[in-house]
Amino acid sequence: MSTRASSPAVSISQAIAAGLAPDGGLYVPEKLPTLDPAAFDPHGSLAHTAATLLAPFFAGDALAYELPAICAEAFTxxxxxxxxxxxxxxxxxxxxxxxxxxxKDFGARFLAACLRRLPRADARPLTILVATSGDTGAAVAAAFHRQPNVRVVILYPDGLVSPRQAHQLGCFGDNITALRVAGRFDDCQRMVKVALNDAALQAEVPMSSANSISxxxxxxxxxxxxxxxxxxxxxxxxxxxxxxxxxxxxxxxxxxxxxxxxxxxxxxxxxxxxxxxxxxxxxxxxxxxxxxxxxxxxxxxxxxxxxxxxxxxxxxxxxxxxxxxxxxxxxxxxxxxxxxxxxxxxxxxxxxxxxxxxxxxxxxxxxxxxxxxxxxxxxxxxxxxxxxxxxxGRPVAIPTALSAMLGRPAEAESIAASDKALRARLLLDRVER
The missing domain is CATH 3.40.50.1100 (Rossmann fold)
Known part of the structure; x- marks a missing residue:
């Protein structure tokens, strides 16, 4: 259901695929389930804990059978x-x-593992829109990089993320596009929400979200x-x-x-x-x-x-x-x-x-x-x-994966902090395809 209670209830698969509810609200369960701590395997891994914890949310859903595999794939x-x-x-x-x-890697990889398993009636690529204040965008890009029939568009505030964060955002290429927004994170977040709630744009460019609104x-x-x-x-x-x-x-x-x-x-x-x-x-x-x-x-x-x-x-x-x-x-x-x-x-x-x-x-x-x-x-x-x-007063050791990303070339496009500018950019990709 939506936090604004003006949209019909949907399955968890539908909520994950949509990202944002049609009334502009955020999806929530109809009620939070209760679990006994004794239900968890005391010797289980993080993936096992995740599968037990999330099972009530997926009960009766198309992804329920796949949930243990999704958790194992995400929590490596x-x-x-x-x-x-x-x-x-x-x-x-x-x-x-x-x-x-x-x-952000945990949630991004779980979301990508779910979406890979969800059937889509629309053969056109799904566009994942992401507003990021620094870390979300790179995590989503890494999780969806080169995934077939999916493209990721990342919006981040130009000059307001660290240099290494900016490099991560622009170093993927392929199906990942990084947009430097001439504004703040709140502008990026607003632009994403407006685009997701634009029915006419959705009809032209099927979209979902990978922000924590998802x-x-x-x-x-x-x-x-x-x-x-x-x-x-x-x-x-x-x-x-x-x-x-x-x-x-x-x-x-x-x-x-x-x-x-x-x-x-x-x-x-x-x-x-x-x-x-x-x-x-x-x-x-x-x-x-x-x-x-x-x-x-x-x-x-x-x-x-x-x-x-x-x-x-x-x-x-x-x-x-x-x-x-x-x-x-x-x-x-x-x-x-x-x-x-x-x-x-x-x-x-x-x-x-x-x-x-x-x-x-x-x-x-x-x-x-x-x-x-x-x-x-x-x-x-x-x-x-x-x-x-x-x-x-001393250098910080760089993790191996981060070092590999920093070794790749990076680029990002500049865009105005306006809903109209993002709409035009998304439609341009549709025309070019």
Whole structure:
């Protein structure tokens, strides 16, 4: 069903294929299922955990039989929960071991594995539209690269992603097109939503989405929270708390949904950069989207988080919601200080986004909180070497897959930050085919 309740309910396969509901809302299950932690194999891999966790969502669907294979295909790398030796009770949930060194790899690969198995009556290529503030685009490009009858169009804010992120976005070629938008991420996100809701354009250019507005991206992200929390619970018998770096709210929603389903997850805190839309709301102000400001944690530079619709659907009681979550702003100076101090004092190197979560944990520890907390590490520091290396005073080792991408040529087309410009570009591809 749609968060706006004006579109008919559809199967999960249809929701994944469509991306966005016809009424402009985001697809959600009619209700969240509940699972017993004892239902999960204590010796199972992340893929096994994912298959168990997601089975209720796919029950009776055309993809239900394929779900274990989809999870095995998507989750070929780990999401280790690593203790930080210098910080008792502190763990790092490392989500950057995939092909593009960011947590977006999990959802993108799951979505691609689903779409590969869904029949399409339309023989024309399916266009996957992606708005990215840095990491989503590369993950989707890697997941769909050279997939037959699929093309990916990535929109990213020109000059507002790191140089290595920009190179990743433009290094694929083949069925992947990167568009440098003369605007901010919120412009990219708006352009994608308008295009997906343009019925006349959809009739000419069949489209879907791979942003976290896509249920096919969001659902698999619950898996690494479930897997980490279950492992901690089995070993210690207590709930594990999480601090999630947050921009568009998709990763945090995955954690919250996993908790609502009965997984042993304790408190969830949101670490934001200087974009204060969510912290202001949770401090008691009206929800007020605004223009994003550029920060060192650029992948979180979001002023209008689209998944807020899902958050309100999940927790319709606003008073309860504000008591349930905390969100804290971390400015650029604090990001720099956190990266510098942890590198020099403990030898730990964080990307700017992970540093926002670590800063929030440092604040809690200073206030006397001794609970078990997992800081969610969303990207590898090597993707942000221009920020990190001057602060740590040493080079960051580059993961093998990222190094291979950086060794390829890259190019991107410039486009105005207008719905009309994107429409024209998509129609141009149709004519050229």
């Amino acid at each position: 790398f780990d999401a280790p929960l690593r203790p930080l030796p210098a910080h008792p009770g502190t763990l790092m949930l490392e989500l950057f071991h995939g092909p593009t060194s960011a947590f 249920l096919g991206r969001l659902l698999p992200q619950m898996s690494y929270y479930a897997h980490a929390a279950l492992g901690w619970w089995r070993e210690h018998g207590t709930l594990l708390n999480f601090i999630v770096p947050t921009g568009n709210l998709g990763n945090a929603m995955a954690c919250l949904w996993a908790r609502e389903m009965g997984l042993p997850i304790g408190e969830v805190r949101l670490a934001c950069n200087a974009n204060a839309t969510l912290p202001d709301y949770f401090s008691g102000h009206d929800y007020q989207p605004r223009e994003a400001v550029a920060t060192l944690a650029n992948a979180m530079d979001v002023g209008a988080p689209s998944n807020f619709e899902r958050l309100r659907w999940t927790f319709p009681d606003e008073t309860k919601l504000r008591h349930l979550l905390h969100a804290h702003c971390v400015d650029d100076d604090s990001i720099r200080q956190t990266i510098t101090s942890h590198a020099h004092e403990h030898g730990e190197v964080f990307c700017p986004h992970t540093a926002t979560a670590m800063h929030e944990l440092d604040r809690l520890r200073a206030a006397g909180d001794a609970s078990a907390w997992a800081v969610v590490a969303t990207a590898h520091a090597a993707k942000f070497e221009s920020v990190v290396e001057p602060l740590t």
